[in-house]
Amino acid sequence: MPEPLAPLAFAAEIVLVLALAAAAAALLLGVPLEPARRRGRALVGPFLERQRDLALSLGLRLRSWLLLRAVCTAAGLAAGALTGVPTLTLGAAALGLVGLPWLLAGRADRRRLTMERALAGFVAEVRDLMRQSNLALDRALREAARGPAPELRHVLAPLAGDQPVATALTEVSHRARSPLADLVVTALLIARARDPMALIRVVDEVVRPLLQVSVEIQEENHATVAQQRAAALAIGVIMTLLLAAVMRVPSMQAFYLSPTGQLVLLAVFAMYLALVWAIGQVARPLRWVAWDIDALRRETEALVA
Amino acid sequence: MPDLTRALIAVAVGAAWVLVLWRLGVYTHPAVLSWQRLARLRGLADRRPLGDRLGDRLPLLRRARVETDVGRLLAIAARRESPAGWLLRTASLAGLALAAVLALDEIAVLAGQRPPLPPAAGLLAAACVALLAYARLRARASERQRALGRAVADSLPHLAVMTFHHRVPVSEALLIFARCQRDRSLHDLLAGDAWRPLVERQPDSAAQSTALEYERIGQAYAVPMFVALGAAVRRVTERGLAGQDVYTNLARASYGERLATARVAAAQAKTLIVIPMGLMIVPVLVLIGAPLVASLGGIFAR
Numbered sequence: 001m002p003e004p005l006a007p008l009a010f011a012a013e014i015v016l017v018l019a020l021a022a023a024a025a026a027l028l029l030g031v032p033l034e035p036a037r038r039r040g041r042a043l044v045g046p047f048l049e050r051q052r053d054l055a056l057s058l059g060l061r062l063r064s065w066l067l068l069r070a071v072c073t074a075a076g077l078a079a080g081a082l083t084g085v086p087t088l089t090l091g092a093a094a095l096g097l098v099g100l101p102w103l104l105a106g107r108a109d110r111r112r113l114t115m116e117r118a119l120a121g122f123v124a125e126v127r128d129l130m131r132q133s134n135l136a137l138d139r140a141l142r143e144a145a146r147g148p149a150p151e152l153r154h155v156l157a158p159l160a161g162d163q164p165v166a167t168a169l170t171e172v173s174h175r176a177r178s179p180l181a182d183l184v185v186t187a188l189l190i191a192r193a194r195d196p197m198a199l200i201r202v203v204d205e206v207v208r209p210l211l212q213v214s215v216e217i218q219e220e221n222h223a224t225v226a227q228q229r230a231a232a233l234a235i236g237v238i239m240t241l242l243l244a245a246v247m248r249v250p251s252m253q254a255f256y257l258s259p260t261g262q263l264v265l266l267a268v269f270a271m272y273l274a275l276v277w278a279i280g281q282v283a284r285p286l287r288w289v290a291w292d293i294d295a296l297r298r299e300t301e302a303l304v305a
Numbered sequence: 306m307p308d309l310t311r312a313l314i315a316v317a318v319g320a321a322w323v324l325v326l327w328r329l330g331v332y333t334h335p336a337v338l339s340w341q342r343l344a345r346l347r348g349l350a351d352r353r354p355l356g357d358r359l360g361d362r363l364p365l366l367r368r369a370r371v372e373t374d375v376g377r378l379l380a381i382a383a384r385r386e387s388p389a390g391w392l393l394r395t396a397s398l399a400g401l402a403l404a405a406v407l408a409l410d411e412i413a414v415l416a417g418q419r420p421p422l423p424p425a426a427g428l429l430a431a432a433c434v435a436l437l438a439y440a441r442l443r444a445r446a447s448e449r450q451r452a453l454g455r456a457v458a459d460s461l462p463h464l465a466v467m468t469f470h471h472r473v474p475v476s477e478a479l480l481i482f483a484r485c486q487r488d489r490s491l492h493d494l495l496a497g498d499a500w501r502p503l504v505e506r507q508p509d510s511a512a513q514s515t516a517l518e519y520e521r522i523g524q525a526y527a528v529p530m531f532v533a534l535g536a537a538v539r540r541v542t543e544r545g546l547a548g549q550d551v552y553t554n555l556a557r558a559s560y561g562e563r564l565a566t567a568r569v570a571a572a573q574a575k576t577l578i579v580i581p582m583g584l585m586i587v588p589v590l591v592l593i594g595a596p597l598v599a600s601l602g603g604i605f606a607r
Binding site for chain 1: 393394396397398399400401403404407410411424427455456459460462463465466467469473481482484485487549553556557560561563566567568570571573574575577578580581582584585587588589591592593596599600
């Protein structure tokens with residue numbers, strides 16, 4: 001005997017009408033509706049920026065980096081397809097897609113940290129050239145950029161060229177993609193058109209001490225992220241080895257080829273991802289403000305004018 | 306047992322009458338009434354709502370009011386909608402969740418089966434939708450508070466450098482740096498006085514100086530860096546200390562604090578990471594145990 005229909009349908013209709021009325025009233029009160037395109041751009045923008053960061057930190061172009069990721073995804077897909085288990089195929093493809101940047105992010109971070117440490121030395125050299133050799137800032141920058149530390153060669157290349165110093169400094173910031181480089185470049189952009197002695201004081205009293213602290217902050221950030229990455233990697237390796245061992249037992253392989261087994265595999269993947277997420281939440285590295293150096297150059301030029 | 310309804314109505318009406326007379330000040334001494342009128346005229350009286358005044362005496366109540374103040378959260382999160390609009394939208398989403406559960410039941414009933422979910426599940430779903438909307442709003446507000454704090458803290462070295470080279474007022478310099486940040490939070494707050502509505506909700510909110518403005522913004526938006534910047538501006542403008550020293554020291558202090566936070570995070574990560582590492586045993590057990598459980602289940606089913 002089915003349940004009586006009328007009360008339930010009546011209640012649902014009343015609730016629906018009330019909900020629609022509330023939505024209409026909210027629209028009348030001016031609740032903003034975010035266009036899907038803008039929301040999509042807000043999601044895609046940071047992702048592409050992150051990829052560009054990673055690619056440049058590894059010394060690659062964005063296109064090469066994306067191609068490398070595509071190749072790794074295809075390799076993961078092919079390796080997974082060899083097992084004949086659909087879930088494992090998808091999992092291996094996902095590993096190829098996500099695992100590569102995750103594995104290489106540590107190397108990129110280390111390279112950036114080395115560059116940031118060298119940057120402190122570069123600032124000290126510029127200051128010494130200004131104080132001891134009595135050079136103007138632009139000249140000191142070009143002199144220091146001609147024989148840079150190996151870690152800074154790519155970053156400082158624009159300063160060694162012929163383009164105007166302000167343009168070269170913004171290019172340095174674009175190449176470095178580091179908050180510490182932004183700090184140095186902005187300080188130099190603000191200070192370059194004024195008294196050289198004041199600039200030496202700025203370097204001594206503001207830029208160098210803050211750069212030192214910033215490098216230490218970056219080191220701590222790097223230590224935190226490296227620990228998290230090592231832990232997630234260890235869990236991943238153990239799970240992969242265990243899965244390989246399990247799949248060698250015929251009865252277990254038969255189970256994991258069945259629909260129930262596929263569901264269990266999906267659940268295990270989900271648990272692994274949840275653990276990696278939890279590891280990331282344990283401690284989050286401190287973030288810095290991203291500067292629009294071109295805008296800052298325009299603003300400082302307007303101030304000087 | 307006699308009927309007490311009329312007696313209770315009489316007591317309620319009497320109590321309401323006494324309350325109205327009390328509110329009208331009939332029982333108040335004329336001198337006190339005169340003082341209250343004078344204080345009102347001079348702006349000395351506390352004219353805040355009852356909830357705010359009670360909050361001064363009960364910190365827990367104040368905390369609860371602050372946490373559930375949707376208007377404040379919307380202003381901090383830089384959402385343009387009004388509290389009523391947000392409430393109506395949330396109510397509509399919760400109502401849709403409830404209607405969806407009821408409709409599911411209805412379809413099941415139409416198909417001649419028992420409803421898969423009790424109506425209480427619909428209410429639970431609606432409550433979950435409402436709670437999620439509130440949690441999302443709070444998360445956005447917290448994220449914007451962090452972004453504002455970061456934006457001010459990262460502008461401090463530049464402010465310090467600026468004081469060595471250019472004679473630009475701090476408010477203008479901060480606006481320049483806000484324009485140059487990719488995250489527009491600080492610029493959106495400072496440009497066009499977007500901060501005023503929330504700041505002016507506070508008592509005694511009339512700001513006569515940049516320092517006071519920054520302090521009020523810091524208090525209203527719960528961004529300590531703004532309060533610190535306001536105090537620094539006050540030291541420069543009112544006590545005559547050198548801007549170069551004050552802003553440089555503030556920048557150093559804020560970077561030092563950040564370093565301490567990073568060190569604590571790195572140290573905590575070492576120990577806290579053990580928890581998810583230990584929880585790894587769960588997927589391992591599932592991976593090994595699931596085929597065994599399935600085969601045992603098959604044996605018992607036979």
